[in-house]
Amino acid sequence: MHEWALADGILKTVLEFAEKHNAKSVKKVTIVLGELQDVELEIVEFALNEMKKGTIAQNAEFSFKEEEAIFKCRNCGYTWKLKDVENKLNGEMREDIHFVPDVVHTFISCPKCGSRDFEVVKGRGVYISEIVVED
Amino acid sequence: MIDPRVKAIEERTKDVKRIIPVVSGKGGVGKSLVSATLSLILKDMGYKVGLLDLDFHGASAHIILNADISKLPEEEKGVIPPEVEGFKFMSIVFYSEDKATPLRGIEISDALIELMAITRWNTLDFLIIDMPPGMGDQLLDILRFLKRGEFVVVATPSPLTINVVQKLLSLLIEQKMKILGIIENMVRDLSTIKKIAAEKNVEYLGEVKFDPNIDRSIGRAKDILTTNFGRDIKKIAEKISRSGDY
Numbered sequence: 001m002h003e004w005a006l007a008d009g010i011l012k013t014v015l016e017f018a019e020k021h022n023a024k025s026v027k028k029v030t031i032v033l034g035e036l037q038d039v040e041l042e043i044v045e046f047a048l049n050e051m052k053k054g055t056i057a058q059n060a061e062f063s064f065k066e067e068e069a070i071f072k073c074r075n076c077g078y079t080w081k082l083k084d085v086e087n088k089l090n091g092e093m094r095e096d097i098h099f100v101p102d103v104v105h106t107f108i109s110c111p112k113c114g115s116r117d118f119e120v121v122k123g124r125g126v127y128i129s130e131i132v133v134e135d
Numbered sequence: 136m137i138d139p140r141v142k143a144i145e146e147r148t149k150d151v152k153r154i155i156p157v158v159s160g161k162g163g164v165g166k167s168l169v170s171a172t173l174s175l176i177l178k179d180m181g182y183k184v185g186l187l188d189l190d191f192h193g194a195s196a197h198i199i200l201n202a203d204i205s206k207l208p209e210e211e212k213g214v215i216p217p218e219v220e221g222f223k224f225m226s227i228v229f230y231s232e233d234k235a236t237p238l239r240g241i242e243i244s245d246a247l248i249e250l251m252a253i254t255r256w257n258t259l260d261f262l263i264i265d266m267p268p269g270m271g272d273q274l275l276d277i278l279r280f281l282k283r284g285e286f287v288v289v290a291t292p293s294p295l296t297i298n299v300v301q302k303l304l305s306l307l308i309e310q311k312m313k314i315l316g317i318i319e320n321m322v323r324d325l326s327t328i329k330k331i332a333a334e335k336n337v338e339y340l341g342e343v344k345f346d347p348n349i350d351r352s353i354g355r356a357k358d359i360l361t362t363n364f365g366r367d368i369k370k371i372a373e374k375i376s377r378s379g380d381y
Contacts, residue, residue, distance in 0.1 A: 002253045005213035009143030009252055016142065032136075095207060096230040099214065099253065102246035105238055106231045116237045124245070128137040 002099060003039050006126050007047035014057055014131055023133030026057035030130035034123040035082055036069040036101045038094065044126075069123030071108075075115035082123070085111060101125050140252035144280050147213070147251060151185070151259040153379055155315065156277050158307075159289045160299025162193070162268035165320040166289050168349070169368060170265035171199040172359055173287075176372040178222045179360070182260035185216060187250075188226035189277075190267040191236060191243055197228050201354040204228050213255040220356045225254050243272040251280065270306060278310055287340070287375070288317045292327040300328070304335045315378060316340035318371055340374055343367040 010031060018026050033039055041064050052058050069082035085108050089097070093107045101124050109116045148154065157170040167190065174186040188196040197204050202219040208229055209215045216223040227236065227246060238246060256262060264284070267273050277284055286307055290300045300317070307314050316338030319328040323345045332339040344363055352358040352365075359365045 002210050002213050005143055005147075005253045005255070006139065008146060008212075009139035009141070012142035012146065013137055013139040017137070092232070096232065099207070100227065100230040100246050100249050102238055102242045102249070103227070103231045103236060105242065106234045106236045117239070120242075125249070126139060128139055131137070 003043040004047045006039060007044050007051060010044075010126070010128060011048060011051050011055070011057065013128060014060070015055055017131050018056055018133050021133055021135075023056065023135060025134045026060040026131065027134055028061045028063070028130065028132040029057070029128060030063050030065060032065050032067050032127050032129050034067050034069060034101070034125045036097060036104060036120060036123050037125040038098050039126060041066075065129070067123040070121045072119045072121050073110035073113060073115055074117045074119060076110060076113040078110055078112040079121070080111055138248070140248050141280070143252035144248065147254055147256060148262065148281070151256050151262045153260065154262045154264065154281050154284045155287055155375070156264040156266050156281070156284045157287045157289060158266045158274060158303065159268050160270075160303040161291075161296050164268075164289050164291045164296060165343075166190075166268070167195045167265050168199060168359075168364070169287075169289050169318060169320065169343075170263050171196050171356075172365055172368045173372050173375070174222050174261075174263045175220055175356055175360060176365075176369050177261050177263075177376065178220070180372065180376060182376070183258060184222035185256045185259045185262040186222060186224050186265065187254070187262060188224075188228075188265045189247060189273045190265055191227050191238060191246060191273075193267060194226050194228050196224070196265050197226055197233070199353055199359070200224065200356050202226075204233060211255070214253045216254055216256065223256060223259070225250065240272045244276055247273060247276050248280075270303065278312065283313075285313045285315045287315050288337075289320055290317055290328045290331075291321045292319060292323070292325065294327070297327060297331060300331060301335070304331070304337060308335065314338075315375060318343060321345045341367065341371045343371075
């Protein structure tokens with residue numbers, strides 16, 4: 001799964017942050033998982049727990065928050081959620097979006113005016129919202 | 136908020152010896168054909184090659200190579216770029232199902248970062264990047280994330296190209312990027328780009344004669360190599376392969 005690639009990026013970013021702050025260890029990391037990318041939390045968690053061994057993050061607690069995907073049309077201003085348009089997406093499309101969330105513009109349009117010029121306001125992909133280190 | 140994908144990009148390209156973005160100021164100068172043909176020739180010369188099509192709005196490398204894009208690239212701790220004509224190939228078309236993908240700047244940048252963060256090139260001698268024309272998001276992201284890129288600039292002798300090429304070269308020079316040189320494509324009689332290369336102190340990699348028959352070879356990779364276009368690019372590929380310091 002490409003979740004491993006994401007987990008690898010998360011851990012390397014955390015370790016770089018800790019190094020920059022001359023931290024002794026990493027205590028806690030909070031990761032936000034956007035609904036649109038639909039990554040498997042269990043795999044990211046497993047990969048992180050495997051990869052953190054032998055690093056200063058080996059005792060860190062990784063916690064996850066799932067974020068609902070919200071879209072806003074740039075043309076008419078309408079706001080909608082992923083679940084409102086889920087019936088427009090088949091399994092293959094969901095898989096495409098899983099790898100490159102931005103291709104959502106290929107598959108859905110504004111439910112009100114039909115424009116494909118919309119913003120993913122929240123819940124696009126994976127990011128780190130908090131890193132707690134020990135000095 | 137910290138984006139963890141940026142670190143992943145470094146990791147994914149760490150075993151790539153040389154990264155060559157193929158750029159131009161203007162569209163329609165033959166970047167995609169030059170990129171795909173360079174990849175084919177370097178592979179034939181025995182090198183391990185990857186081709187990344189970053190021209191999201193005008194992706195065409197898969198058309199030139201007649202690549203099968205019906206299946207998603209295989210997943211294994213990332214994504215393994217499929218082999219096409221003996222080299223590794225990655226393009227957004229695998230994920231957009233080759234449909235129109237209207238993206239604005241931030242979305243282009245996000246898609247680029249995502250593709251680069253998940254694609255496992257492993258060991259390569261050359262990663263050729265087919266760039267969109269101009270100085271927009273993709274070029275700025277390459278300047279930001281792939282500082283060791285060695286740029287190949289494609290231009291044509293048209294007076295419409297010259298002014299834009301001068302600006303592009305000025306930007307790359309100002310940003311202290313390594314420029315391998317300029318390819319002058321679609322030359323009918325007189326070269327105009329040699330003078331620009333000399334003025335900017337950039338290597339003139341060679342001229343590629345205008346080949347009226349090249350369109351007939353699109354989609355048949357082997358045929359491209361036997362065209363006059365293919366033969367001219369071969370001389371340039373040999374020059375590029377010799378220019379490495381390893």
